[in-house]
Amino acid sequence: xxxxxxxxxxxxxxxxxxxxxxxxxxxxxxxxxxxxxxxxxxxxxxxxxxxxxxxxxxxxxxxxxxxxxxxxxxxxxxxxxxxxxxxxxxxxxxxxxxxxxxxxxxxxxxxxxxxxxxxxxxxxxxxxxxxxxxxxxxxxxxxxxxxxxxxxxxxxxxxxxxxxxxxxxxxxxxxxxxxxxxxxxxxxxxxx
Amino acid sequence: xxxxxxxxxxxxxxxxxxxxxxxxxxxxxxxxxxxxxxxxxxxxxxxxxxxxxxxxxxxxxxxxxxxxxxxxxxxxxxxxxxxxxxxxxxxxxxxxxxxxxxxxxxxxxxxxxxxxxxxxxxxxxxxxxxxxxxxxxxxxxxxxxxxxxxxxxxxxxxxxxxxxxxxxxxxxxxxxxxxxxx
Numbered sequence: 001x002x003x004x005x006x007x008x009x010x011x012x013x014x015x016x017x018x019x020x021x022x023x024x025x026x027x028x029x030x031x032x033x034x035x036x037x038x039x040x041x042x043x044x045x046x047x048x049x050x051x052x053x054x055x056x057x058x059x060x061x062x063x064x065x066x067x068x069x070x071x072x073x074x075x076x077x078x079x080x081x082x083x084x085x086x087x088x089x090x091x092x093x094x095x096x097x098x099x100x101x102x103x104x105x106x107x108x109x110x111x112x113x114x115x116x117x118x119x120x121x122x123x124x125x126x127x128x129x130x131x132x133x134x135x136x137x138x139x140x141x142x143x144x145x146x147x148x149x150x151x152x153x154x155x156x157x158x159x160x161x162x163x164x165x166x167x168x169x170x171x172x173x174x175x176x177x178x179x180x181x182x183x184x185x186x187x188x189x190x191x192x
Numbered sequence: 193x194x195x196x197x198x199x200x201x202x203x204x205x206x207x208x209x210x211x212x213x214x215x216x217x218x219x220x221x222x223x224x225x226x227x228x229x230x231x232x233x234x235x236x237x238x239x240x241x242x243x244x245x246x247x248x249x250x251x252x253x254x255x256x257x258x259x260x261x262x263x264x265x266x267x268x269x270x271x272x273x274x275x276x277x278x279x280x281x282x283x284x285x286x287x288x289x290x291x292x293x294x295x296x297x298x299x300x301x302x303x304x305x306x307x308x309x310x311x312x313x314x315x316x317x318x319x320x321x322x323x324x325x326x327x328x329x330x331x332x333x334x335x336x337x338x339x340x341x342x343x344x345x346x347x348x349x350x351x352x353x354x355x356x357x358x359x360x361x362x363x364x365x366x367x368x369x370x371x372x373x374x
Contacts, residue, residue, distance in 0.1 A: 004366045014365055017318060018337045022310045027233030030251045031225055035218065037251075038258055 119180035145190065152183045210270050214261050221261075225254055228271055232278045238334055239282040241293040241323035243306045249285065253278035275339060279349060286327060295324055321371040328352075329364035336361050 006014065159176035166172060206227070212220035232253055236246035257274050264273055293299065300320065307316050322330060328350070335346045336357070343354040343361075350357070 005362060006365050006369060010369065011365060014369055015337050018333075021315055021318065021338070023234065024230035025234045025237065025307060025310045027230045027250065028247050030229070030247060030254075031222055034225065034251055034254050034258075035222070037255055038218070041255075041259075 119177060119184075145186070149183065149186060152179055152186065155179050156183070206270055207266070210261075210264065210266070213258070214264065221258055224270065224274075228274055229254070231271070232274060235275060235278055235334070235339075236282055237306060238319065238322060238338075239279070239286075239331065240291070241299075241303065242291070243302065245285075245291070249278065249281050253281045256281060276349070279335065279339075283331070283350070290327075293323060295320070317372065318368075321368050324371060325364055325367055329360050329367060332357055332360040333364040333368065337365075 156176060156179045159172055159179060163169065163172050163176065206224070209220045209223050209227075213224060229250060233246055233250045236249040236253070237243055240246050240249065253274065257277050260277065264270070303320060303323070304316055307319055311319065322333065325333065331350055332346055335341045335349060336343065341349070343357045346352075346361075347354040347357045352360075
């Protein structure tokens with residue numbers, strides 16, 4: 001390093017000269033390149049984020065898939081065991097058989113009685129076995145749907161009362177069956 | 193209603209542009225680029241002595257500024273903040289690739305051409321003398337005497353003690369004066 005020092009006056013003069021220099025010059029326009037780079041980086045970043053998300057999802061899937069399959073199997077077996085369709089299917093067969101084979105009113109009443117009982121049981125099993133899930137769904141249930149369920153249950157009650165007075169009324173029995181079936185369809189929709 | 197002074201209006205506009213750019217508004221950032229690119233470019237030309245290199249550094253500085261915008265808290269002026277980014281871009285490059293300036297005839301001509309629109313001949317001579325200084329002395333002189341940083345700030349930026357910074361500055365001024373007197 002040089003030992004030479006500028007005097008205060010020389011320093012002041014030099015600094016003044018320096019500070020009088022322009023602070024800008026005509027610059028080449030690089031905006032389009034800058035923009036292109038920024039956009040390319042943004043695209044790369046978003047695709048990296050998407051890749052990471054996908055990788056996360058894959059890991060998530062890897063972990064959950066066997067569990068989901070096992071759970072689905074258990075559910076399917078349970079569902080099959082308690083299946084209202086199974087019971088309803090036999091009930092409907094009973095209805096069909098009843099309408100074609102038997103004309104005797106005693107058999108008729110007995111068959112409908114069994115059908116109604118099995119439908120009622122099926123729907124109550126739906127409520128009982130899937131109660132928690134239903135409760136969860138009902139927490140955010142559309143008030144209109146909730147009202148429909150309530151109306152169906154009221155209607156069922158009215159038919160049950162009416163049937164107590166006229167146990168042989170075929171039309172009442174069929175309407176009650178329809179109410180149970182409608183309720184079941186609605187429950188299935190809510191739970192789905 | 194009393195009109196705002198132009199400087200205040202400019203500052204308000206800049207603050208608005210910065211706020212928009214921080215939200216990802218590319219047009220606002222372009223406006224900021226157009227406001228400061230000429231200054232940043234000159235800073236890079238002074239630090240490198242090479243217009244082509246300065247152009248690259250200016251571009252990198254704005255790209256880095258965009259990336260760092262979310263962390264800009266507005267404690268300093270936006271211009272000061274971008275200047276610092278540009279200085280760091282050039283310094284990093286200098287650390288990686290130590291490029292000496294060969295002040296031959298071609299270089300002189302290219303350098304003069306670059307400044308001829310804005311500088312008068314004496315100022316061009318002064319700019320050339322700055323560029324020919326040893327790198328560390330040149331950087332200290334630019335940051336202290338032209339950008340107005342304190343010795344502590346220059347020391348922090350360059351990674352040297354403030355005492356060393358003072359010594360570099362004194363040397364830079366002497367060398368500069370000697371070159372101008374030749």
